[in-house]
Amino acid sequence: MxxxxxxxxxxxxxxxxxxxxxxxxxxxxxxxxxxxxxxxxxxxxxxxxxxxxxxxxxxxxxxxxxGTDDLLLALADEMVRRALDGWASSGQWRTDLRDLGMRMHAAYLSHPQVALLAAHRTTGRVHETRAVEAIIGVLRAAGFPDTDLARIHGSFADLGLAFAALDAAALALPPAAAEADRTAWRDTYPRLDAQTHPNIAATAHLLTRETSRSAFPFALDLFLDALVARLSLQQGPPTTSVPTG
Amino acid sequence: MxxxxxxxxxxxxxxxxxxxxxxxxxxxxxxxxxxxxxxxxxxxxxxxxxxxxxxxxxxxxxxxxxGTDDLLLALADEMVRRALDGWASSGQWRTDLRDLGMRMHAAYLSHPQVALLAAHRTTGRVHETRAVEAIIGVLRAAGFPDTDLARIHGSFADLGLAFAALDAAALALPPAAAEADRTAWRDTYPRLDAQTHPNIAATAHLLTRETSRSAFPFALDLFLDALVARLSLQQGPPTTSVPTG
DNA sequence: CGAATATGTCAACACCATTGACACGAGAAG
DNA sequence: CTTCTCGTGTCAATGGTGTTGACATATTCG
Structure with missing residues (x-):
């Protein structure tokens, strides 16, 4: 320094x-x-x-x-700040979690280059702590036992950040790389030998890179479904395996 | 050049x-x-x-x-080569897809630093093409309509790469950063003010960063469940919304 | 007002990717 | 076997990078 x-x-x-x-x-x-x-x-x-x-x-x-790494973490934390800005609990835990997840995803996607650089980092800064507090709060109010909080929070955050980084990667590609990507599917796949790549050859006319829609909302709902199922088991048997994805 | x-x-x-x-x-x-x-x-x-x-x-x-970017894509393609090495269809589509997903994930995780650099890139190289051919082949044999192949393939690949990058990020952290990460949960969270962060304060003793288990196998099974459901609807009504996550 | 010092500036270091010119020796051609 | 070609490894140079120590100065506090 x-x-x-x-x-x-x-x-x-x-x-x-x-x-x-x-x-x-x-x-x-x-x-x-x-x-x-x-x-x-x-x-x-x-x-x-x-x-x-x-x-x-x-x-x-x-x-x-x-140093640059410290700056990078600050950029990531700013994304979290913007995601949380104006959020308030609705009282419905599933709605709250879905909202928090979508906000985080959207905040990162609005600055894909930053997301790509920083989404996988733990910042340890104030707004990240605020986000953890909010998520833990929602989970506790929903009735999840305290012993499960760390794991459920971890899975939830992982899911959001993984898709944020992924979807950001597609958006952040420099125009040349994005063009090369599209070209691969449009030009080279249709020309592949039917001997070596029979399945691609047979369906090449239908294969175009699907980049328009993010898979995140669907994946998030799957995750929330699993949480709902887990919570309804809560009253009955003690602890079984914990959904982690 | x-x-x-x-x-x-x-x-x-x-x-x-x-x-x-x-x-x-x-x-x-x-x-x-x-x-x-x-x-x-x-x-x-x-x-x-x-x-x-x-x-x-x-x-x-x-x-x-x-250039360095070209080299990076070659590294990514080598990961795909290793993932596919020795793979053969079992004849069961769900088993095949799960196996391919787990192999890709494992190959990247065995070199987390490479995964972090390259997992989000489309390489356009030979082994990536082989992987696409394999996945499309499994999906066609399973009976998915040709018009859905691009989207389903895209979602499947996205899921695997997103979690590969995420799990790699945790493994690839330099020791100092990993230590800082753990410290945040162990030291600073228990000291937070109960006024500003009541939920963290109340449960701090139970909150430790959960890094041991990957959420990927669980997420992959959720995705495959959704594919099974979609396939069984296939015979009945025409096309509804397509699972994309 | 005067002193202390936080903060902006400068110059320097070691490293980085990439390039054009060049030399050499492996392989093709005879 | 000899000759020629040109693919490939090397060198030197350019303009970039993060980071640092020493320094100057203006802002705040007493």
Whole structure:
């Protein structure tokens, strides 16, 4: 690190403007980084370009984040913040969980390049903690036993993040790669030898890459069905195997 | 590119040994890259280090791959090759699909760093095509209508790759990050204010990050259940909504 | 007002991917 | 066997990257 200490945002007192007159903040840096990645692709996220976009010396970023990885986690946490923004419990646990899942998915998909970079990371930051609190709260109110909370929460979060990353990957492809992807299905598959690839050859005219619809809502409902079934067993026998997907 | 033309592997005639006496090949480069990533982490995969590990000048890699992205796709395709290695249809479509899914998942998880880098990419290479052929073949033999093949195949592949990437992410974390992850659940959650995070505070002693078991087998079975249900509807009414997750 | 120091800046380091020019030797042609 | 071709490995150079230590200065506190 250029400097060992990164002052946490709430304790910052002195705000000294940049040579170009910009007053930096964690929030401003995060927002600028998200904009940068959205406009120019994930490859454009470098400390130097970020400095340029901010109107500050690149190394100033290190006064706010310990390194690029720290910044990345902050971007992920901002996605979570936006997902939770305005959410409130409806009182129906299944509705709540579905809503939380869809919000998380949507927040990441609105910035696919960020999702691709950060969706698989545990941020350990405030908004992630808020999300955990919300999910645990819904599960407890629904009547799930405390001993199952960690596992159910883990499965739920995994499902959402896995699909967020997956669907983001399709959206975030640079135009050239997306074109190459489509070309593979449209051009090369129909030309494959019927000897070596009989099934593709026989149905090539019907095979087009299906990218329009996300499988997430369907998968989420399957998961929630499993939770409902588990909860209704709750009163009867003690603990059987826990649904984890 | 250093040189516009990359000669495809099967057409290579001249194999000229390196100064250090190594005879290069696409396969050798891919295997060395996988080993490098497995031993030193994803960050160690640079053309320079790869050259060093190979015993060749770094720029020699560009005689075999157009760039780092091309190499990455080759790594992904190698994972698919290993997954398919030795697979044969059992004649039972559900068994076949489950087996293919589990193999793909296992192949990626055996090299989590590679999975993290490449699982979300469409490679367009030979082994991926073989996998598509196998899956389409199983679905056709099962009796799914040709018009549904693209969508069902897409959902199946998505599910497997999404969980491969997710589970790989947990395995691929550098030890420091993994420790930080565990610390968050063990140390900071129990200290949260009961006012702001009542649900976490009340159950903190039971909350530990659940990383031991993958949710994939469960999710895969849910998906296959949905396919079974869809197939049994096949004979009756025409087409309803298609399960996509 | 004066001092302390947080924060922005600068220059430097080691690394990275990629490229064009070049040399050499393997394989084809005779 | 000899000769020629050109595929392939090497070298040097370019412009990028994250990160750091030293430094300057203006903001806040006493």
């Amino acid at each position: 250029a400097q060992r200490v990164v002052v946490p945002e709430p304790e910052r007192r002195r705000r000294r403007p940049t040579k170009q007159g910009v007053v930096l903040s964690e929030q401003l840096i995060v927002e600028t980084a998200i904009r940068l990645v959205g406009q120019q692709g994930a490859a454009a996220l470098s400390v130097r370009r970020l400095g340029l976009a901010l109107g500050a010396d690149p190394s100033a970023v290190y006064r706010y984040f310990r | 250093a040189q516009r033309v990359v000669v495809p592997e099967p057409e290579r005639r001249r194999r000229r040994p390196t100064k250090q006496g190594v005879v290069l090949s696409e396969q050798l480069i891919v295997e060395t890259a996988i080993r490098l990533v497995g031993q030193q982490g994803a960050a160690a995969l640079s053309v320079r280090r790869l050259g060093l590990a190979l015993g060749a000048d770094p720029s020699a890699v560009y005689r075999y791959f157009r």
